[in-house]
Amino acid sequence: MTDPLVEMRGVRKQFVTRHVLALDEETRKRRFYKRNLVDAAMDVSFAIQPGEIFGLLGPNGAGKTTTVKMISGLVKPDAGQVFVAGMDVERKRKQILRQVGVVLEGTRTSLWPLTPLENLMYYGNLKNVRGAVLHDRAHDLLDFIGLQDKKNIQVRRLSRGQKQKLAICIALIADPRVLLLDEPTTGLDVQSSRAIKDRIIEMTHGQGRAVLVTTHDMHVAQELCDRVGIINKGRLVACKPMSELLELFSEHVFVFKLDAPAGTGPLRGLPGVLSAEEEAAGGENSLVVSLATDEAERSAGFYAVMRALEGMGRRVLAVQQRQQNLESVFLRITGQPLDADGDAGPEDPEQE
Amino acid sequence: MGFFLVMKAELVRVFIVMRRYWFRTITGMIIGYGMLMVLVAGFIYSRPQVEQGLSKFSDPAAATNFVLGFIIGMYAFSVVGMFTQGLQGMATSGVLEQLCMSPHGLITNFLAQVLVASVSTIISSGIMVYLVSFSVGGSLHWDTLPVMVLLALTFFNLLGFGFMVGGLVLVFKQVGQVAILIRMGLFGLAVFAREELLQQPWPVRLSMHVLPVTDAAICLKHVLIKGQLNAAGEHASVFQHQSFYWLLVSCVAWTAIGMSVFKVMENWSRSKGTLGSY
Secondary structure: OOOOOOOOEEEEEEEEEEEEEOOOOOOOOOOEEEEEEEEEEEEEEEOOOOOOOEEEEEOOOOOOHHHHHHHHHOOOOEEEEEEEOEEOOOOHHHHHHHHHHEOOOOOOOOOOOHHHHHHHHHHHOOOOOHHHHHHHHHHHHHHOOOOOOHHOOHHHHHHHHHHHHHHHHHHHHHOOEEEEEEEEOOOOOOOHHHHHHHHHHHOOOOOOOEEEEEEOOOHHHHHHHOEEEEEEOOOEEEEEEEHHHHHHHHOOEEEEOOOOOOOHHHHOOOOOOOOOOOEEEEEEEEEEEEOOOOOOHHHHHHHHHHHOOOOOOEEEEEEEEEEEOHHHHHHHHOOOOOOOOOOOOOOOOOOO | OOOHHHHHHHHHOOOOOOHOHHHHHHHHHHHHHHHHHHHHHHHOOOOHHHHHHHHOOHHHHHHHHHHHHHHHHHHHHHHHHHHOOHHHHHHHHHHHHHHHHHOOOHHHHHHHHHHHHHHHHHHHHHHHHHHHHHHHOOOOOHHHHHHHHHHHHHHHHHHHHHHHHHHHHOOOOOHHHHHHHHHHHHHHHHHHOOOHHHHOOHHHHHHHHHOOOOHHHHHHHHOOOOOEEEOOOOOHHHHHHHHHHHHHEEEEEEEHHHHHHHHHHHHHHHHHHOOOOO
């Protein structure tokens, strides 16, 4: 196994939030000044290998953006260490910034009075890229992301999706080995979102970069990521390859498509069968059967169902295993839906 | 090397924006000229006693003194403003976060930005001073070496002060509003700064010297308006003027204090998680 390009070891970060004229929940009295401590990262540890897309999944305020900012050196951890390409971010911040490209959520990033090409030249100089290398790379990136025909149009005239593509180009202008993308597809239409996801996959697997994608969108994580970390209230509660994560929480639900409706009564008592329900959708007769987790019991249950259906005179047209989705996995791990607030976010850290 | 690369990028950016918005650039200068002329007329000539004002009309140096002070004040206003309102604007738009992640460091980026902006301010202000002076019948005594040295010292003086205020803005966001008052104060001081101010009791005198614009304005006026002549009409080099020594001291002090405060505040802001955001 190669050395990871990004590694977090036992990182902790706590933020202070201050509220003026806040309601005290204990006394129910309004206090002039209230100070709260919020855990944005609690012993967070993970590593990202070259050529891997790692997804950090969590609700709003779970600590995703803080994690990205700690890797890029914008936020200093209270404890623990962050390494990029084997270098400690705290000690070699400037060297590390040459290796990292970041797209933060909800910010403009690009200079709107300039064109995409001018933006790339500007940020290239800021990131120590110059001359013919900068010129060629800027054009290559615009080609790659699909903005070549917009290269001489002022950024303020571009669509939101095109601006986001440009932000990714800006992050890539110094040819970084690590790319950090904070909610890269939020607010984009399906087409733009698809195009950006395709480019991310291409640049990671094809060019050996390590990519960290934060998202609260299950579909983005499922389509993009090789490995997923689920973060909730600052804690990394799960960190596994996508397939393993889905498999771990798989309920082994099978859908039997039949030629005619069948009752579920005879199936319920069969060994290895946990539940059975009829499902009629789109003119099809389907039977949804949940089987045991144990492999031997599951196998026995599956064949028992087939025999029972045969006994009822039903013909099985097709059998599909219903895929588990990340949303239900998240729900089972954290006990709350993904669209709930994580209540740990440093979105509004101390303002003095 | 990194500094020059950032400065080149800034120069190109400013030039592109000026060229792209050329109409706004030119009209801005015309409006600036018109406003200055109105201010000159209003400030110097529209006194209750019109006769008294009219008698001053024969002294173009009074108008030139005001215009030059006004321009130096505007310069101080804009340099410090880049570290306050400018910084807040960049933070709001997200550009500041990109600068924070530049391997050159935030100080280098700001230094280059302010230097480029200052050069363009000096050029446009210079044109304005000449135009207004010419319009009111005054003249300026141009002496390249002293003027360049004084402008450079003034720049670093204001830069140090700006870095200090900017550093505070990185952590204490409300300082930005207080800084508007400070900028107004600097502006007023540049307009009214003259050698007579240094005849005040020592606490007032000391505070005048500590403020980054007083000695710079006095020295520049000594060269450009008085032509480096003393009251007796003899040549008195600005390099031997007591304000010049104060300017040197405050320049070194403000630059050191400003950079140090900015660095400390940048680190503090990173610990608090507010770096680059507003």
